[in-house]
Amino acid sequence: MLYREAGQFKTTYVEDMAIFPIRQDRIALAVLLGIAFIGVPMFATFHIWPFGSDYLLWAILLPFLILALAAIGTNILVGYCGQISLGSGAFMAIGAYSAYKLATGVHIPLGFLGFAISIPPLPVLASILLGGLMAAGAGILFGIPSLRIKGLYLAVATLAAQFFFDWVFLRIPWFTNYAPSGSVNAPALDFFGLVVRTPVERYLLCLLFVVVLTVLTKNLVRSNLGRQWMAIRDMDIAAELIGIRPLYAKLTAFAVSSFIVGVAGALWAFVYLGSWEPLAFSIDRSLELLFMVIIGGLGSIMGSFVGAAFILIVPIMLNLVPTELGVPLSTQTITHLEFIIFGSLICYLLIKEPRGFARLISIGKEKLRLWPFPY
Amino acid sequence: MIATGQFLEILIGGLMSGVLYSLVALGFVLIFKASGVFNYAQGAMVLLAGLALVRTLDLLVVNGFPLWAAIVLGLGFAAAIMAATAWLIERFVIGPLVNQDGLTLFMSTIGVTFIIEGAAEMIFGSDVYPLRLFPTDAWFVFEELFPGGILINKLDVLGALIAGILVAGLAIFFQRTRTGRALRAVADDHLAAHSVGIPINWIWFVVWLVAGLVALVAATVWGTKLGVQFSITFLALKALPVLIIGGLTSIPGAIAGGLIVGAGEKIAEVYLGPSIGGGIEYWFAYVLALAVLLVRPQGLFGERIIERI
Numbered sequence: 001m002l003y004r005e006a007g008q009f010k011t012t013y014v015e016d017m018a019i020f021p022i023r024q025d026r027i028a029l030a031v032l033l034g035i036a037f038i039g040v041p042m043f044a045t046f047h048i049w050p051f052g053s054d055y056l057l058w059a060i061l062l063p064f065l066i067l068a069l070a071a072i073g074t075n076i077l078v079g080y081c082g083q084i085s086l087g088s089g090a091f092m093a094i095g096a097y098s099a100y101k102l103a104t105g106v107h108i109p110l111g112f113l114g115f116a117i118s119i120p121p122l123p124v125l126a127s128i129l130l131g132g133l134m135a136a137g138a139g140i141l142f143g144i145p146s147l148r149i150k151g152l153y154l155a156v157a158t159l160a161a162q163f164f165f166d167w168v169f170l171r172i173p174w175f176t177n178y179a180p181s182g183s184v185n186a187p188a189l190d191f192f193g194l195v196v197r198t199p200v201e202r203y204l205l206c207l208l209f210v211v212v213l214t215v216l217t218k219n220l221v222r223s224n225l226g227r228q229w230m231a232i233r234d235m236d237i238a239a240e241l242i243g244i245r246p247l248y249a250k251l252t253a254f255a256v257s258s259f260i261v262g263v264a265g266a267l268w269a270f271v272y273l274g275s276w277e278p279l280a281f282s283i284d285r286s287l288e289l290l291f292m293v294i295i296g297g298l299g300s301i302m303g304s305f306v307g308a309a310f311i312l313i314v315p316i317m318l319n320l321v322p323t324e325l326g327v328p329l330s331t332q333t334i335t336h337l338e339f340i341i342f343g344s345l346i347c348y349l350l351i352k353e354p355r356g357f358a359r360l361i362s363i364g365k366e367k368l369r370l371w372p373f374p375y
Numbered sequence: 376m377i378a379t380g381q382f383l384e385i386l387i388g389g390l391m392s393g394v395l396y397s398l399v400a401l402g403f404v405l406i407f408k409a410s411g412v413f414n415y416a417q418g419a420m421v422l423l424a425g426l427a428l429v430r431t432l433d434l435l436v437v438n439g440f441p442l443w444a445a446i447v448l449g450l451g452f453a454a455a456i457m458a459a460t461a462w463l464i465e466r467f468v469i470g471p472l473v474n475q476d477g478l479t480l481f482m483s484t485i486g487v488t489f490i491i492e493g494a495a496e497m498i499f500g501s502d503v504y505p506l507r508l509f510p511t512d513a514w515f516v517f518e519e520l521f522p523g524g525i526l527i528n529k530l531d532v533l534g535a536l537i538a539g540i541l542v543a544g545l546a547i548f549f550q551r552t553r554t555g556r557a558l559r560a561v562a563d564d565h566l567a568a569h570s571v572g573i574p575i576n577w578i579w580f581v582v583w584l585v586a587g588l589v590a591l592v593a594a595t596v597w598g599t600k601l602g603v604q605f606s607i608t609f610l611a612l613k614a615l616p617v618l619i620i621g622g623l624t625s626i627p628g629a630i631a632g633g634l635i636v637g638a639g640e641k642i643a644e645v646y647l648g649p650s651i652g653g654g655i656e657y658w659f660a661y662v663l664a665l666a667v668l669l670v671r672p673q674g675l676f677g678e679r680i681i682e683r684i
Contacts, residue, residue, distance in 0.1 A: 084478055145665060149672045150680075152413045152477055156619045157668055159612070160661035167657050237682055283612065287485060294482050332501065339493025346486035351471045354479045 003368040019218060036207055044200045054199045060313065062199070065206040066268045068308035071292040072217055072301060073260030078290065079298035080221055081253035082233030083146050087158035088261050088289040090165040091135045093281035095262025096269035097175050099131030103187045103270075104177060124189055128266040135262025136255040138165075143254030147247060150236075162283050169278040183277040186270040202271050209267060213260055218301050220256065229253050230299070261289075295349055297358025306357040315342060384526055385641050391531030393637020394538045395600070398593040399614040400621070400629040401541065402586040407623050408562045409582040412469060413477060415484040418611025419491040420587055423460065425594030425603035426499035427453040429506045446508070450591070457587030460491065465580045492608060501605060506598035509533050534596040541592055542630060545585075549626075554581055562624075616664035622677025631675060636660045 005022045020026045040061070044051040051057060074088045105121040122130065142161040146154050169175050176184050189196035189205070196205050220226055228249040231239035240246050269276050288311055296307020318338045322329050329337070353359055399417060406414040431452045435445035468483055510529045549555040560568040561578045569575050597607055617636050621628025640659040648655050673680050 078478075145669055149668045152481060153619060153623070153668060153672065153674075155481075156615050156661075157665050159615060160658065160665040163658035163661050167654060171654055291482065291485070294479065333497060336493040336497035336501075339489045340497070343486045343489025343491075343493065346489070347468050347483050350475075350479055350483045350486065351468070354472070354475050 003365070003371075005369070017222075019222075033211070037204075041200050041204060044203070057199045057203055060316065062203055062206060062272050063268075064309055064312050065203070065210050066264050066272055067289070067292065067312060068305045069206075069210050069213060069267070070261050070264035070289055071296065071304040071308045072214060073257045073262075073264060074289045075293045075296075075299070075301070075304045076217065076221070076229070076260065077253055077257035078293050079300065079303075080226060080233060081229040081250060081257075082236075083143070083250060083253065084151060084155040084290075085158045085257075086155050086283070086286050086290065087142060087161035089281045089283060089285035090162040091139055091258045091261040092265025092268060092285060093165050093169055093278060094138050094258075095128075095131040095135040095265030096276065096281065097131075097169055098134035098262070099127040099266035099270065100184055100186065101175065101177075102127035102130050121187075123192070124187060124270065125191055128263060128270065131266040132259040132263035135265065136259040139254040139258025139262075140251050143251050146250050146254070159283070162286055166278055166282060169281075183275055185275040186273070189270060196271070206267055206271055209263065213263065214301060217256075217260065221301070225249075225252060233299075291346065295346065295356055297356030300356070300358035302361065303356050303358030306361070310357070314345065318342065385645050386638055387527060388531070389638035389641030390634050391528065391535055391637070392641070393617075393633040393635065394531070394535045394630070395593075395596055395633070396610075396613055396617045396636055397630045397633025398534070398538055398541070398589065398596060399610045400617040400633055401538075401545070401626065402589040402593070403614060403618050404621075404623065404626055404629045405545075405586045405589065406582055407618075409558055410469065410561075410565075410579055411477060411480070412484060413481045413623075414586065415481060415611060416464075416488040416491055417586065417590060417614065418608040419488040419495070420457070420460065420590040421594045421597065421610060422603070422605065422607045423491050423495040424453050424457055424587065424591035425506065425598040425607060426495050426504070427456040428591065428594060429504040429598060429603045430499045432506070433504070453591050453594075454588060457591055458584050461580055461583035461587050464583055465576065469579060469583075470576060488608070488611075492605070496605065503602045503604040504598075505602045506595070508595050509599045530596070530599055537592060537596060538630065541589065542626060545626060548585075554578075558582060613660065616660035619664040619674055620667045622674030624678050625674070625676035628674060628676030636663065639663055 003022075003024050005024075008021075008023055010016045010021070015021070020029060040051070040057070042048075044054070044057050047053075070088065070092060073091075074085065077083050077085050102119070102122045103124055106117070106119040108117040110116055138161070142158060145157045149157060170182065173179075176182055189202075191205075196202055221229070228239070228244045229252075231242070231244050232246060232249045232253075236246060239249070265281065269280070273280060292307035292311045293304060294307070295310055296305070297303030315338060318341055319334065322334050322337075349356075399421060402417045402420065403414055406412050406417075428449050431449040432445050435448055436442065440448070464487060468487055469480070472480055472483055510533075547555075549559060557568070557573045557578055558581065560571075560573055561575060565575055568578075593610075594603070594607070597610065601607065613636075617632040618629055619632070620635055621630070621632025640656045640663075643659045644656050667675065671677075
C-alpha cells in the first residue's frame with residue numbers, strides 16, 4: 001500500500017532521468033544514509049546494542065563497505081562491460097602496495113644514469129587515490145588482451161595478472177621496503193591533521209569513500225560511456241558496427257574498474273588490515289569478488305552491495321551458529337561443514353536465480369507496487 | 376654455463392611433469408567439449424578420488440587384505456565414488472543450469488568445488504596421506520655420453536606411459552563406440568543431438584564420469600608424487616594455462632600444452648630464475664598462456680571461433 005507511485009508526475013526531463021524516480025525509494029535511501037552516517041556512529045560511540053562491543057563494526061561493517069566498493073569495481077568490468085576478470089585481487093594488491101610505497105616515500109636508484117628518482121612521502125589521501133591510479137594503469141595494461149580474446153579465455157588471461165603480481169609483491173623486497181618478514185605496516189591515517197584511529201572513525205572514512213565513489217559510478221554507468229560498455233557486453237561486433245570503438249570502451253572499463261578496485265585495496269590494507277602480506281590479495285579474494293558480483297547481480301550497483309553482504313556474512317554466520325547452539329563439533333568439522341553449506345548455497349542461488357539478488361529485488365518491488373493484486 | 380647433459384635432464388624432467396599437468400587438463404577438456412562447462416572442480420575431483428583411494432587402501436591393508444586385492448578394491452571404490460559424484464553434479468547442478476551462460480556455469484562449478492572439498496575432507500580426513508602405488512626412485516641413463524648421466528624419475532616415465540594409454544583409450548572410446556559418437560554429437564550441437572534421440576542427461580553423466588575417472592588416474596600419479604593432500608586441488612589452477620595453450624576443445628592440445636608448460640617453466644626457472652629472484656614457476660605458465668592467446672585466441676589446437684551476429 002505504501003509503495004505506490006500513483007500521483008507522482010514527472011514534469012521535467014531532469015525528474016524523468018532521476019536515479020530514484022519513485023519518492024518512496026528516495027525516502028528509503030535518505031533513511032538508510034541517515035542510519036549509516038549518524039545512527040551507527042552514535043550507537044557505536046555510546047555502545048548501545050547491537051554495538052555493545054566493536055565486533056559488529058570491526059568484523060562486519062568495515063570489511064563489508066570495502067569489499068562492496070571492490071565488488072562495484074569488479075561489476076563495472078564483469079557486469080557492465082562483460083569482460084570476465086579473475087584478477088581483481090591483484091588490482092587490490094597494486095592499489096594497496098602503491099599507496100604504501102607512496103605514503104612511505106619512493107626511492108628508485110638509477111645507478112646507470114647517475115641519479116635517482118625520489119618522491120617524498122605523500123599524504124595518505126593522495127597516496128590512496130594515486131594507488132588507485134596505479135591500479136588503473138596496470139588494469140589498462142592487462143586489459144589489452146581483451147581486444148583479442150573473450151569470455152573464459154580472457155578469465156584465464158587475467159589470472160596471469162593475479163599470479164604475476166602475487167609473485168612481484170612476495171619476491172621483490174623493494175615493494176615492502178625490505179621488510180624481513182614480508183609483511184608491511186600501514187602509515188598513520190592522517191587526513192589534513194585529522195588522524196583516524198578508532199573503529200568508528202575508520203568506519204566513517206570508508207563510508208565516505210564508498211558513498212562518493214558509488215554516486216560517481218552510478219552516474220558513469222548511466223552516461224554515454226556506460227552505455228558503450230553495455231553495448232560491448234551485449235554484442236561486441238554489433239556495437240562495433242554502430243560506431244563504438246571497442247578499444248576505447250574496453251580499456252576505459254578496465255581503467256575505471258581497476259581504479260575503484262585499487263582504491264578498495266588501499267582502504268583494505270590501510271584502514272582494515274593495518275599490516276598485511278601479499279596473501280591478503282590472493283586468488284581467493286578474486287574469486288570472492290566475482291561471487292559477490294554474480295550472486296548480487298551482474299550490472300547492478302545495488303546488487304554489488306547485497307552480494308558483498310551475502311558472501312561476507314554467510315561464512316561468519318555459519319561459523320557462529322554451531323558455537324551459539326552448543327553443538328559439540330571440532331573446529332575442523334565446522335570448517336568443512338562451512339565449505340559444504342556455502343558451496344550448496346551458491347549452487348542453489350545460481351540455479352534458482354541466475355541473475356542474482358538484483359533481479360529478486362526488482363521482482364519484489366514489482367510485487368509491492370501491485371499488492372494486494374497478483375497483476 | 377650449464378652443460379648439454381644438464382639441459383637435457385631439465386628438459387626431460389620438465390616434459391615429464393608437463394605430462395602430469397596434462398592428466399588434469401584432460402578432464403577439463405572432456406567436460407568443456409561435451410557441455411561447454413568450464414569445470415573448476417577438476418582439481419577437487421582429483422583430491423576426492425585420491426582420498427577415497429588412499430583411505431580405502433590403508434583400511435584394507437590394515438585389516439589383512441593382500442595388497443593386490445586392496446588395490447583393486449580401492450580403485451573400484453574410488454571409481455564408484457566418482458560415479459556417484461558425477462551423477463549428483465549432473466542431476467543437481469549442471470542439469471538445472473542448462474542453457475545458462477558460461478560464466479554462471481563456471482561459478483556453479485566453483486560452488487561444487489567447495490562442496491567436494493568440504494565433503495571429501497570431512498569423510499576421509501584432511502591430513503597428508505602417502506600413496507605408494509608406483510616406484511619413486513630414479514634411473515640414470517646415457518652415462519657414457521654425459522658425465523654423471525641424466526637422471527630420470529621412474530614415476531614420471533610411468534605417468535607419461537599412463538597418460539599415453541589414457542589418451543589412446545579416450546580416442547578409441549570417442550571414435551569407435553556408440554556412446555563416444557553420441558558424445559561427439561552432443562559436443563557439436565546439443566539441441567540437434569537431442570532431436571535425433573540422444574539422451575542428453577545420460578551423455579552428460581557419462582562425460583562427468585569419464586572426467587572423474589581421469590581425475591582418479593591423475594590422483595594415483597600425483598598422490599604418489601606429492602602424497603594425497605589438500606594442495607592437490609591447486610593443480611586445477613596449474614592446468615588452466617595448459618588447456619588455454621592447447622585449446623579448450625582439443626585432447627591432443629591438452630597433451631601438447633602440458634608438455635610446453637612443463638618444459639617451459641623448468642627451463643625458465645633454471646635460466647631466468649636466478650637473475651630475477653626465483654620462484655617464477657609460479658606465474659610463468661600464465662604469462663606463456665597470455666602470449667599464446669595474443670597470437671592465437673583459440674589456443675594452439677582449438678577450433679576457430681566463428682562469430683555471427
